Amino acid sequence: MLLLMTPTSPFARKCRMFAALKRIDLPCVDEAAHASGSRVPGLNPLAQVPTLVRDDGSAVFDSRVIVQLLDLLAPSGPELLPRDALRRIDVLRWESVFDGVCDAAVLVVMEQRRPVEKQDEQWLKRQMAKVEAGLEAGELALMSRSGPVERLGPSGAPSLSERTWLVGTTMTLADLALVAALGYVRLRMPHVLSGRFWALQALESKLMVLPAIAATAPPA
Numbered sequence: 001m002l003l004l005m006t007p008t009s010p011f012a013r014k015c016r017m018f019a020a021l022k023r024i025d026l027p028c029v030d031e032a033a034h035a036s037g038s039r040v041p042g043l044n045p046l047a048q049v050p051t052l053v054r055d056d057g058s059a060v061f062d063s064r065v066i067v068q069l070l071d072l073l074a075p076s077g078p079e080l081l082p083r084d085a086l087r088r089i090d091v092l093r094w095e096s097v098f099d100g101v102c103d104a105a106v107l108v109v110m111e112q113r114r115p116v117e118k119q120d121e122q123w124l125k126r127q128m129a130k131v132e133a134g135l136e137a138g139e140l141a142l143m144s145r146s147g148p149v150e151r152l153g154p155s156g157a158p159s160l161s162e163r164t165w166l167v168g169t170t171m172t173l174a175d176l177a178l179v180a181a182l183g184y185v186r187l188r189m190p191h192v193l194s195g196r197f198w199a200l201q202a203l204e205s206k207l208m209v210l211p212a213i214a215a216t217a218p219p220a
């Protein structure tokens with residue numbers, strides 16, 4: 001099994017974090033869809049990363065499907081996709097929200113690469129509103145679960161208790177999708193996070209102590 005990805009793709013990062021936490025050996029190759037000689041367009045009609053190549057040569061995409069496959073391959077380990085059906089739906093709903101944040105952020109980045117006079121200001125605003133609204137929804141949900149803010153350490157950085165997660169009392173795919181989205185937003189549009197979304201960033205900090213999460217952070 002092989003994951004064709006780019007180091008900055010939040011969708012690929014979600015899959016890489018999931019695999020690492022499930023202790024699945026998932027070799028990754030930096031192979032953007034548009035790179036010369038890339039195998040991605042031949043494997044995935046949407047020509048996007050991540051694309052997972054199975055040992056029999058067949059391809060699995062998109063990231064949400066890849067995660068489902070990884071979960072089937074490793075039913076033990078942390079329950080990142082809850083077995084309980086309603087809790088699972090809740091987790092998948094958050095995955096949709098944060099993947100949607102990434103979709104909108106990627107579109108903004110693409111549009112901003114066009115000459116300024118060709119950029120559609122209204123359309124950019126609509127995409128940015130999705131980024132903001134998705135993060136805001138996560139922030140509100142997390143704040144309602146977190147109780148009083150604790151301010152710890154010399155930096156005074158907020159922290160969340162061990163049991164505070166987006167869904168339930170343990171880490172799930174919802175939290176991984178959040179970390180992937182937050183990392184991408186910080187990379188491409190850091191002003192969005194400046195002085196805001198403390199709860200989301202506290203959750204991210206809690207996860208960044210895990211090598212599986214820190215090792216997949218997008219390169220600066």
Ligand SMILES: N[C@@H](CCC(=O)N[C@@H](CS)C(=O)NCC(=O)O)C(=O)O
Pocket residue numbers: 008009010011033046047048049050062063064099106
């Ligand atoms: N829904 C897809 C989105 C994947 C996606 O947008 N990938 C971007 C990189 S972050 C890509 O490959 N873009 C190239 C293109 O769309 O042509 C998923 O979850 O895997």
